[in-house]
Amino acid sequence: MWQAIQARETGRTPCNSFANQLKSRRISSLQLCNRKDFVSPHRGAVNSLQVDLTEGRYLLSGASDGSAAVFDTQRATDSEASGLIEKHKCVFSVDKGHEHGHRFAVSSAVWYPIDTGLFVTGSFDHLIKVWDTNTAQAVVDFKMPGKVYRTAMSSLAMSHTLIAAGTEDVQVRLCDIASGAFSHTLSGHRDGVMSVEWSTSSEWVLYTGGCDGAIRFWDIRRAGCFRVLDQSVTQLGVRPPILKHSAVSTKVSAEKSSSGAKNRLKTLHTRPSVEKARQKRLHPGMLSTLDRATAHYGVVTGLKATNDGMYLLSAGKNKAVGYSIGCNTLLNFETGRLQTSKAIQMATSDDPALVFVPCMKTVKAFGMWSGRTTLMFRGHYESVNTCCFNSTDQELYTSGADRQILVWSPGGSVEGEMDQDEEAAEDKDNWSD
């Protein structure tokens, strides 16, 4: 450790790589934290965790008993065992007893990306509520046609403050906080939408994963989705293939599929007869509804975009797979069995490029490019629904059906690391029986 600091002083290691080396060493030694504990006020399974994006300090959790709570991760409320264990009680919580609280389970709770003054919760009582953090009051309500499975707000947004909501209805709705109305309705999925995620490279692009197994990319500035991920369109290797002839072939296949589908529409209306003569012309934005490619054979339960915006990880019935823009990268993460009926939340970390996926009762960390299990976190008593990685402190927060929020932090203290190096340099001949 001291040698690494000296190398940084003398300029042998640039500052960024020193910080990155330190972070990766800490991340690879993640284990159940014995110094920090969140006292969870929830009396139902926790469905959603998010650390705020501005400071990385406040943790927002939403649970199945209709409650949402905020914790301060850096300052403890009190401590036990003579200061060794810090207890973090919730800063405040809104539950069913609150006059504006949700009546059924809260499936998703996200912070307003610009500051921590607002947060948004979506619940199975068909409502999305926007709360003011300082007064703990619900400011705006949006009524949805079905149970809300997930809400998301874009962290890059400069010109819009839209909440994307995935519900059990087939249409994805975008709600605008500024006007209090729905600004967009995105059609294309054939079953409920379980996972919604904004792109990390563009503020206009939205990824949605549905219960029909399809993953669609939407650009909200125009109609219809511009891509549907197909698990049979694959690429060998990490980089997508160079698109010389494939651009032509995708156009041709798009025409074929669209004309074939128009024929099918015609047969629905008249006697079954094989080709030609379009009866119904579709709006070009609706052509994508005819594309029935699926990314998974079952429900898409989780989506996560990597921070560089180039890849999308998706979790389905028994697999978690990585997709590059448009192609299946064939990265197979050895997840074993994943829960299929509930949405799960995955987390990624940048420097050692790890993906954290909750698999039944454990959380497994996979190397993003190798697909192998690097770490396995066992500690929960029941199935884990959600995990969230705090990159400022290199801590992982996980929670699930056992209502506890567990903290996984780098093992050992900084002093311990320094001592280890010193011991190694000791004189080995200096021993006695």
Place this chain on the structure above:
Amino acid sequence: MKNNCSNPETSAARGKKRRREEEEEVGCSQAANEDECFSLQDELTFSDTSVALRIIRAQFPRIDQAASVPPFILQSQLYSSVSDRTQVDRELERLRRDKVVRVFKLNTGQNDHAVVFLDDYLNQVDRIAQRMEDKKHNDTEIFKWFKEHVLDSKLEPSIGHHELCTLLSLGGKVKDAHITLLINAGLLTRQLIDPDMYWFTIPSIGKLWKALLQGRKELLSLLKRKRHKEMFLSELEKKRLRYSPLDMRFHIRDLIGSAHLKIFQTTSGLVVRVSND
């Protein structure tokens, strides 16, 4: 004299030993009789997907009633044989694009994919075409068109109705009766979720499909009944399954690959345990 007596003995002993080693190297290309010669313990993992495919295919049990089914390998068996799953996926993709193997989706409810070597599959299609001709069906040239145009260009496990008709009509005029014939022969089947799409299927796989499901259940229940839910691999291999003609090795590889079973190395050999995740 002494030398003369001892030589034939030692040479006989040496000969037997060498033959045994040869059998182990070749990997039991003579199926059923030599099953006892080597155990799964020695041949559980391989370094390469194509080696794994070939050896597992050679170990496919020879069942008389199902003599018309080409040997298939499940994708979960490949996952248990090669340690890196991403490598398996990518090599399988490369083999699929080079048209060495074909991948089919089995409708067991879980994500099961079966890999069949293309030569075996084409032989099977020819045999079916022959059988249909013998039964004096008309329109048997559909099988030739199917083989030449559809199988060659469509490498995915499913195909849409319109695309199927387009590709088949490269051979001649296509009628609905042709597609019915293909479905009856067992080469195509409709998808349940989408009336317009077909899956490619391995013909006459019904009996083995049932055997697969029942064998899995039986093997898992056998292990779950034990006190510690585990058993030595060598003991497990010697048992016979009542409900499945597919042999024990097939099911063990499949269940390890789909994470229902775990394998440990202990001081007295490999142990199989039901995984509790």
